Amino acid sequence: LYIQHSIRKALKQNEFTLHYQPIVDIETGDIVAVEALLRWYHPKRGWISPATFIPIAEETNLIQPIGDWVLRKVCEQSKVWRKKGLPHVQIGINVSIKQFLQADLVEHIEHVLRTYDLDPFCLKLEITESMAMHHIDYVLAQLQSLKNLGLQLAVDDFGTGYSSLNYLKKLPIDIIKIDRSFVQDMVKHSYDLSIVRAVIEVAHSLQMKVVAEGVETEEQLAILKREGCDRAQGYYFSKPLSAEQFEQLVQSEK
């Protein structure tokens, strides 16, 4: 109850911020996208991880106002970066199942995009694999509407849930994000490398792009490049950055 109250207060008093982690095109080395990650600085307790408060927000229906705040914030940020003349990057946001099951999600996103005069292609929604597979018929309809709006759609944490490749082919997904556990283990275990290879092959045959998550070493990057993976995200390139830090990084690379 205490944390529930704190989350409400955090929304009111602007204690949330977004950090942005670059996603790099493996071939060119260019930053082509970012993933927006929620951060909460509590005045007394300091940083609280989303892994702690997101599950509570989901249980208490506070995920809806949080999700709305995130959506508006990234639209605003995208506009600011465009005005500042930064190279175009797609911004990905994480969407939780509670948000995704809201009947008015599509209309709501459409409304916010219009409010901020933003091209839908700038926005990428990340849903987890288990979400995608659980409520398949509803999710399929919802994804199709989002796709029709012009958004980019990604499946997050791929490989950790029910990886039904049969379902995957039915989903109007643009991007598959391979979970970092496979990326980290593929260097030592041929089993994990085989999974990475198979995911890339299936994704490409379905016209989807592949992002490897949690890339931390040059060796991992070299393997991913060899295997034809499209994009990479991880501490090897950059940790999640504040908007200002991200701008500096992009400016320094120009």
Ligand code: G
């Ligand atoms: O950035 P970090 O590793 O602390 O994130 C932990 C988890 O919180 C990740 O699984 C991430 O997807 C999730 N997360 C981060 N930001 C958001 C957000 O804005 N909305 C939702 N639903 N989940 C988020």
Ligand code: G
């Ligand atoms: O579940 P999701 O993929 O949305 O979670 C993203 C989380 O992964 C972020 O909270 C981010 O802090 C974390 N992360 C990003 N890059 C790396 C990395 O290279 N190694 C590890 N261990 N975690 C990472």
Ligand code: MN
């Ligand atoms: Mn994610």
Ligand code: NA
């Ligand atoms: Na992930």
